[in-house]
Amino acid sequence: MIYMRPMHRRSVLRGMMGGAAISVGLPILDCFLNTNGTAFAATGQALPVRFGTWFWGCGLNPGRWEPDKVGADYDIKPEMAPVAGFKNKLNVYSGLKTFLDGKAVGVHFSGVMACTTGTVPNGMMPSKASIDSLVADVIGTRSRFRSIEVACAGIPSHSQSRRSATAMNPAEVSPAKLYTRIFGPEFTDPNAAVFKPDPAVMVRKSALSVVSEKRQDLMKKIGAADRQRLDEYFTSVRELEQQLALQLEKPAPIESCSVPGAVADSAVGNEIAMVRENNRLFSTLLAHAVACDQTRVVNVAFADATSSLRHKGGTQSHHEHTHEEPIDVKLGYQPELAVFNTEIMEGFNEFLTAMDGIKEGDSTLLDRSIIFASTDHGYAKLHGLENMPLFTAGSGGGRMKTGIHVAAKGQPVTRVGLTAQQAMGVPVSSWGTESNETSRTITEVMA
Amino acid sequence: MITRTGLRLAALAVGVAAVSLTAVAADYAASSPAPATREPVAVRLNGTQYRQIIADVFGPTIEIGGRFEPGLRKDGLLAVGSGLVTVTTTGLGEYDKMARSIAAQVTTEPQRSALIPCTPKDAKKADAACAKEFLGEVGKLLYRRPLSREELKAQIDVAGESAATNKDFYAGLGTSLWTMLISPEFLFRQEFAEADPANKGAYRLDSYSRAARLSFFLWNAAPDPELLAAAEKGELNKPEGLQRQVDRMVASPRLEGGVRAYFTDMLGYDKFEGLAKDVVIFPKFNFKVAAEAEEQTLRTIADHLVTQRADYRALFTTPKTFISPMLASIYSVPVDPDGGWQPFEFPKGDPRTGILAHISFTALHSHPGRSSPTLRGKALRELLLCQKVPDPPGNVDFTLIEDAENPKFKTARERLKAHASEAMCAGCHKIMDPIGLALEHFDSSGGYRTSEHGASIDTTGELDGQKFADAADLGRVVSNHPAAPSCLVTRMYSYGVGRAVERSEREMVAELQKSFAAEGYRVPDLMRHIALSDQFYRVAKPSADKPVDDKLKSKTEASAQPATSVAARE
Known part of the structure; x- marks a missing residue:
């Protein structure tokens, strides 16, 4: 049973979302913590724990x-x-x-x-x-x-x-x-000579806001017990956004990464x-x-x-x-x-x-x-x-x-x-x- | 009023279950039917439901890779735990992958002509009108309600932006569909409540939430377009309208999907995922056998209960089943090797009667290398009779139950004697082991045997005062046990409403049990009764429904744009 079936084609409306451009705000990622450790030889940045x-x-x-x-x-x-x-x-x-x-x-x-x-x-x-x-x-x-x-x-x-x-x-x-x-198509090799952000990732990151923006409205409508659960869901959404943001950022080279x-x-x-x-x-x-x-x-x-x-x-x-x-x-x-x-x-x-x-x-x-x-x-x-x-x-x-x-x-x-x-x-x-x-x-x- | 709210919030802080009996019961004591004491809840879709929805909306050829997050079993059911779980980062990562793959498949060249109801003016550009048509229709099926104007506009905007960047209308649709497939409105079945005009102060599920609860209960699927249309017209709030839909759904072949889903949950079949037997001891058993064993019992149940409309209790005694060639090798019975699944009837006098003698039961409740009367007895008590066996105490020395290799004890019955002789163990084990010993003719893989380590196996025993001689006889005793049908009624109601039966509902459940018996223990009739009862849709006043929120809501609605630019052109 397929609910979606071809329908009569209605008259196609004129007008499009002309000129819609995507602007992706790239956060400046402070990837490294204030540890007491040594630093990446290449960049001088601190090594994480x-x-x-x-x-x-x-x-x-x-x-x-x-x-x-x-x-x-x-x-x-x-x-x-x-x-x-x-x-x-x-x-x-x-x-x-x-x-x-x-x-x-x-x-x-x-x-x-x-x-x-x-x-x-x-x-x-x-x-x-x-x-x-x-x-x-x-x-x-x-x-x-x-x-x-x-x-x-x-x-x-x-x-x-x-x-x-x-x-x-x-x-x-x-x-x-x-x-x-981890190392499939979405992996960005920190040691790669060339870094080219994937436009598909940009699109997804921008589109994802339509999901994360539901939070406020939804939280108002649901019961107390659900609020915590949905909050956890939205935390997961935020982390997905962060992952996408990282994929758009040129990573610092890491000597020990292979x-x-x-x-x-x-x-x-x-x-x-x-x-x-x-x-x-x-x-x-x-x-x-x-x-x-x-x-x-x-x-x-x-x-x-x-x-x-x-x-x-x-x-x-x-x-x-x-x-x-x-x-x-x-x-x-x-x-x-x-x-x-x-x-x-x-x-x-x-x-x-x-x-x-x-x-x-x-x-x-x-x-x-x-x-x-x-x-x-x-x-x-x-x-x-x-x-x-x-x-x-x-x-x-x-x-x-x-x-x-x-x-x-x-x-x-x-x-x-x-x-x-x-x-x-x-x-x-x-x-x-x-x-x-x-x-x-x-x-x-x-x- | 203030006191009540205070009480409710205090109770909520302790736990959802606690809300019920203290605060609300007093409030609604006067109203009838019995008050439901849990507010509406967000129920996470399980893997089967997710797959079913995608197949219903986009067709069965869409492939769904990825893995679903494990469920949480509460009060004997994963269906109850679904109202407690969330989506973790890893889980969302999987949904993300599945959603991208589904969106890509739906918008590919061969699929799009079948699934997308319009063509864009220019396939290289955004087309808001065509996007609106597709996303509005798909959105309604995925969210189980129509999208609000704002929601639809946001989805059209996403499609437009992506189309412009990709210079591809269909890529745009795919991006927008992807976001819907990872949205909370899709992944969670969010219930909403409304005041019940017929019962002052009482609350019930709103139309679309009713449709969803009904549909997932009867079909284990999202509401179909007809049910959604009935919800839209408010028909599900009227007795005759509700009855029309329930009768249609109970009569549909899709009821089988609902019955299978219920028994999959009740019988704990999620455990099949990790079921393995030792390859040296049981060379015939593998993961494919395990999957077919599960399917055998589900087929038997569906045929017996839905197709034959037979007595539920006879499931424990029926010699009729279905067998695949692979299972036939473990059952040691002749079947057509090229015949796939075949109806099969064990001959008279065969110990293999009833679903307790199926491989699905005996193998699932065993250790990898040997059978376990204890696990089987526990499963029978807990899963089929709704009796709780206490957990073993701490600091118990089990050495008395010597190991299987010990030549002194040849059969499980001898090994388990220690359970009965140790006072600390006996209390619980005497309610598990004897009934499990009845199934000892079936080894850990479900194969038949009459002896263990050269000693003949004694399968006699008794269950709650009824004596039995062997497995077939145990089936007869279980089918006559009053707890068997009453357990089914309680669990099934609990499954449908997604929570344990509350104290205030016991009388109502007892009525259901009576009618179940009076009408010949027919499960489709039971499901129909549950689905038609007012109580099934009753919920506590939602804690979100506070005056301050109402104001916010109306303010939001008032300030919202009356129409989007796209709609205005229309």
Whole structure:
């Protein structure tokens, strides 16, 4: 059924919108922040700082990741072995917990919410924006993409990035599509010799005002609850406008920016080998996207909370292993589970390797970033919310000390999030709610 | 009056749901029917609806790439969550891509003669009159109401500017169409309220909002031109006018689209997106099988409920279904390998009767490598009987439920005994596991088996006091369970209005349940009753509808230009 059908041609009216010209106001983009960092060699402009999150589900085996030694030069436990090479750039936080304040535990949920939003909601619906959104509000507003989310197991809703309670930033699950989104026809190479603004982009940018201008009128007509939602929609429109404006602006050359080769999709699923391959492809793309200043905030969901990762031919998933695999009496831990955990940390290592592999002056992308890695449970076997493993990698351009193990038994997990936000320049003095609220940063790692 | 407003705003700050019972119920207690306590809401279109609208307006050949933002399940339905979600930057990026592609396709050489009702005087220049004709008509279908004069002028201006820059009339139309396709009026189904003249102090949806609610409920599509015309004439506010449209829509083949959309939501089929089985253990299962399993059950439901107009409860016992060659290999039944989808009836005595025995149910509610009586039992309770199973408690040691490889426990029933023996687990698991165990003859991929690890599988059990022997028998027990039809009525009403049933509506829903039973549990009749009820269109007084806004509104209207330059020439 097609509603639009050829109709009788009415007499064509004379008169046209003669002489309609487009004038596009190009904003002078202050692309660079008031950081304390070094500068682009080519232009003398300051290098930006970046933020990333890396999420995995079902924690790690207690006793097999926390270093014995507190402070610098900590020892590497078995499940941390894959990231041992980054010891000097990696902080380990042990002993931190999620407080429920009498609320029923949302299994594989409450802990994620505490680490990433600072708040444990009542029930299974998120109630706050996530840390990456809060950071992106400060550092992500001038790049082409405010943030980029990816999920390695094929499900967009594995994303843990939320702009608000009901606005999840859906993750890209296809490396090939992500490649096109970043480096496809709409990519402006900052190092290209010639810059020619695309007239089609000019037209679209001008036309988009017909949408953004609806805001005022619409807000008057709708109910209070809808106003916030529509406001979020109009924020998205504004960001699309900004993206188009950036495409019309000649970008400053960036020495460390190179365009990676096109990427073909690899198999998608929750088999850990597939997930790792997608994590690897995504990591490379994200590192190049960050280097080319297409975005300053990246979010990787290696797997879902309630980790559905599995091995080919195995009847049980990672999650089922956490609960049902017996503890080996001789070893004192769940051996199959340890295999999963090691593979996950290998995935983390691959992400860090990609970020560290791009040099920016005398440091690397990783050095100029803070990567915040978190999970859903401390001891997943019991749905435990104590001793949750948390990591940060990179110093954010010297804003944080690295290579330190912080033992903070019984302290709220939100202390790490608060510390990372302050290091990223978010004007926040306390973060979280109820017992998860904290105004204490982790001074041991503050530069 | 001031107190009431104060109360309402205070309640709103806490949450939409809270508004209802405190402030408004007292106000409208005297009026009948029961007051609806939620104000009009902006409902984000879902992917299926978006595709349907584009196909309806521009034809099914238009390709839509891109990905839709994930939905939010609330009170058991994505339809309820649609009134809570927004459009993120990433989401808008996808809409932007889709809109550009659609606009380009609509304005290309072969399509334009079919879809654009006029030709410009000069294809290299702007043509306001032709743009107006196209954009006015398309706009009405996309926004589900006619564009205001100002809106239309703005769209014509966009087309004109773009045409002039591009030296191409059609490029101009494309740009203007693109902006409409990413506009909030298209992406959100924004409801508006008006005072109900028949019930003092009460509010109802305005004509166009009524048309949209009705159309998305019955057809899962935007109002067609006929329904829009009825809305324009105010016919939907009159009982006979509303009945004419509802009867037409219920009788239309498009009702099937509405029924499919409802069951897709109710049965949680969004989970099919991530459904995968282990390729070593279940080599026959792949994403194509998963998609066909979903389609099998939806076909069965549509045929049973709409085509045959049969009893809803018999969905759990019917041996009739449709099978594709690929599914036939998992069901191990003979079908014509080149025949595509074929009607199929499981022979008498076969355990595969009713939709619970379909691959769609047994595979969707399993782990990738093995079946899960717990997940299946939970799904049956929550999705089909509207019973809430509590979440598991924290700090539980699950080691008792030994792993599947443990030679001590051969079948799921043996492994799950721990659930029943541990007091902390037993409370909830005894309401899930026994009914799930009835389906243990079906493995994680939906294939039939009689034993697990060499031990024969026992499928006996009971559901709320009714004993059953196996899967087919479970279907019979579910079909006789009073919660099955009453759950459907409650969920379907909730789906239609996009919110949970409110306390004040329970009586009215109970009436619907009674008539559903009295009339033979026919779903099209139920949908008709819901669509004809006053309550379906009732909303709370909108918080936007404040005196100050009214003044602003009238001022805007008064100062608006009475006619655009284009219209003046006309």
